[in-house]
Amino acid sequence: MSDTVVVGLDVGGTSTRATALTLTGERLGTGRAGGGNPTSHGADRAAAELSTALREALRGVDPARVRAGAIGLAGAGRLRADPAGRAAFDRAWSDAGLRCPYTVHSDALVGYASGTAAPDGTILIAGTGAIAAQVRRWRLDRVADGHGWLLGDAGSGFWLGREAVRALLADLDAGRAPGPLGRTVLVDLLGDDWVAERPRDTVDAVVQAVTRRPPVELARLAPLVVDAAVDGEPVAAELIPRAAAHLVTSVGRIRPDDATTPLVLGGGLLTGDTPLGAAVQVEVGRRWPDAPVRSAGDGAAAAAWLAARTLPDVTDPAARHALLVPSAD
Amino acid sequence: MSDTVVVGLDVGGTSTRATALTLTGERLGTGRAGGGNPTSHGADRAAAELSTALREALRGVDPARVRAGAIGLAGAGRLRADPAGRAAFDRAWSDAGLRCPYTVHSDALVGYASGTAAPDGTILIAGTGAIAAQVRRWRLDRVADGHGWLLGDAGSGFWLGREAVRALLADLDAGRAPGPLGRTVLVDLLGDDWVAERPRDTVDAVVQAVTRRPPVELARLAPLVVDAAVDGEPVAAELIPRAAAHLVTSVGRIRPDDATTPLVLGGGLLTGDTPLGAAVQVEVGRRWPDAPVRSAGDGAAAAAWLAARTLPDVTDPAARHALLVPSAD
Numbered sequence: 001m002s003d004t005v006v007v008g009l010d011v012g013g014t015s016t017r018a019t020a021l022t023l024t025g026e027r028l029g030t031g032r033a034g035g036g037n038p039t040s041h042g043a044d045r046a047a048a049e050l051s052t053a054l055r056e057a058l059r060g061v062d063p064a065r066v067r068a069g070a071i072g073l074a075g076a077g078r079l080r081a082d083p084a085g086r087a088a089f090d091r092a093w094s095d096a097g098l099r100c101p102y103t104v105h106s107d108a109l110v111g112y113a114s115g116t117a118a119p120d121g122t123i124l125i126a127g128t129g130a131i132a133a134q135v136r137r138w139r140l141d142r143v144a145d146g147h148g149w150l151l152g153d154a155g156s157g158f159w160l161g162r163e164a165v166r167a168l169l170a171d172l173d174a175g176r177a178p179g180p181l182g183r184t185v186l187v188d189l190l191g192d193d194w195v196a197e198r199p200r201d202t203v204d205a206v207v208q209a210v211t212r213r214p215p216v217e218l219a220r221l222a223p224l225v226v227d228a229a230v231d232g233e234p235v236a237a238e239l240i241p242r243a244a245a246h247l248v249t250s251v252g253r254i255r256p257d258d259a260t261t262p263l264v265l266g267g268g269l270l271t272g273d274t275p276l277g278a279a280v281q282v283e284v285g286r287r288w289p290d291a292p293v294r295s296a297g298d299g300a301a302a303a304a305w306l307a308a309r310t311l312p313d314v315t316d317p318a319a320r321h322a323l324l325v326p327s328a329d
Numbered sequence: 330m331s332d333t334v335v336v337g338l339d340v341g342g343t344s345t346r347a348t349a350l351t352l353t354g355e356r357l358g359t360g361r362a363g364g365g366n367p368t369s370h371g372a373d374r375a376a377a378e379l380s381t382a383l384r385e386a387l388r389g390v391d392p393a394r395v396r397a398g399a400i401g402l403a404g405a406g407r408l409r410a411d412p413a414g415r416a417a418f419d420r421a422w423s424d425a426g427l428r429c430p431y432t433v434h435s436d437a438l439v440g441y442a443s444g445t446a447a448p449d450g451t452i453l454i455a456g457t458g459a460i461a462a463q464v465r466r467w468r469l470d471r472v473a474d475g476h477g478w479l480l481g482d483a484g485s486g487f488w489l490g491r492e493a494v495r496a497l498l499a500d501l502d503a504g505r506a507p508g509p510l511g512r513t514v515l516v517d518l519l520g521d522d523w524v525a526e527r528p529r530d531t532v533d534a535v536v537q538a539v540t541r542r543p544p545v546e547l548a549r550l551a552p553l554v555v556d557a558a559v560d561g562e563p564v565a566a567e568l569i570p571r572a573a574a575h576l577v578t579s580v581g582r583i584r585p586d587d588a589t590t591p592l593v594l595g596g597g598l599l600t601g602d603t604p605l606g607a608a609v610q611v612e613v614g615r616r617w618p619d620a621p622v623r624s625a626g627d628g629a630a631a632a633a634w635l636a637a638r639t640l641p642d643v644t645d646p647a648a649r650h651a652l653l654v655p656s657a658d
Contacts, residue, residue: 173473174582253503
């Protein structure tokens, strides 16, 4: 058992991370590659990134020592229904010299496991998109939102970016001078030296600047909102609690009112010391006062732990979690 | 003067209408053709539809009698900045044998003029999209919304359709059985015989059915919301006042708080005996209790009247309005 290695991978939209751990939590290697969401990039591309990260993490490790592996993946469900994609993942796995089986989990489950070892609880993720999920016996039981920018992602980075532009347009329509956030958004979209003769020309230019790009790129503006909120900017200070309310409403669709299980916060907008994370914690504290709130941490390590859990000689998964998955709190 | 004819055209997204009127309001002819929005269809196509409607309206009328003409057009502003498009309109005009000048107005101004002869007031239009405009001396002075489905059109047909789907998804996420509106939307999107094993599969199928099509087609679901609201369906009954609040918020961005000028309601969702029109009237009555609220009517006749106004022998435009533009109220 002391020789045993477990491998975890966290395949995200912008990066893929791999980690190789012993069961006592010794980190034998880590690897990193580009993003590989099989839904947007295709399973072949995702498998190629996975392969790169995996080889890097396993450099100098005898692959025969690896007895279990797990992959966290946005779009995991679609991969299961995609034999060619699954075959590409199988190839990447065996090309790395691995002979043990691996499992594929949704990124939401891996995010959950990166924050807690509890078998039951809730994960809320807000990054470009937003999704909440209820976990039961380490499986996704029910899901809320994750419906994409056109129909959902309420409270996400896309939502914050879109609402920042909408607030700017409302100011321009009403003939009010935009505030600090509005001016920052204006410069981001139109450049420093852009001047219009009429406010309506500015409105048209803003709408065109946004609609020229894929809609999801509105999420690019979310950090401007977050930074402005930190500075107490009034529009941003109003958007953040509205985003938090949307996110907590999504949680409320799947988490029982009397739940006392952990709630894990994940995604760039909720992890670390962010205003949206703080606003969500306030809302959650009101609605589920007894819920332990945790931050999502190292997804690759959490995936490795999910793999380790399945080994017959791992009898106390919670103790193993403390060794393998560094706490982000 | 009794020989004088004025011509008006209303070029919309789905149809083009033309009318030829004497200054006493005698309707010499009407014409109809397909939609011709120069922004979406191109100016050549718009000019071709205009030509068809114009020739039909002028059948049997000596074109030398036509002394003024006007065209109402969504995207009128862009046509002004488009010399090739403007040339196509010029050709259509002279091909119909017309030698008098014509003016191009935005569809919002023509909609306004179809409801009132007052030089100052407000127009609110809700169809697929939504726009509000303040009119001053028969010109658009300020505009609110009209920003398109990604950033605006709050309270529009697109908005109603999207919110109906969002309400359905919220029910499915929460494990609630959808109500009558949700079931109607489900059948519209997935067909009668669609059955999923798991609610999440239904969610995925709904999201895919919507995202397969151009987003603006969500407006196709708006009549389902309107019909459900007439029947008192609870979700629809909650969406209609929210849409009305959005629309009246847009109006409030451009209409002074103490205005007593007319407010004209246009677009398929607000004209006639519609629940959204009724809800908007309630909100408007609260906010501007002294505002006369009018329904938009015959856009082609209103365009003809806008043309007649410019003739030196038309000295009382309001009296002429009563003759030329049939009241929709």
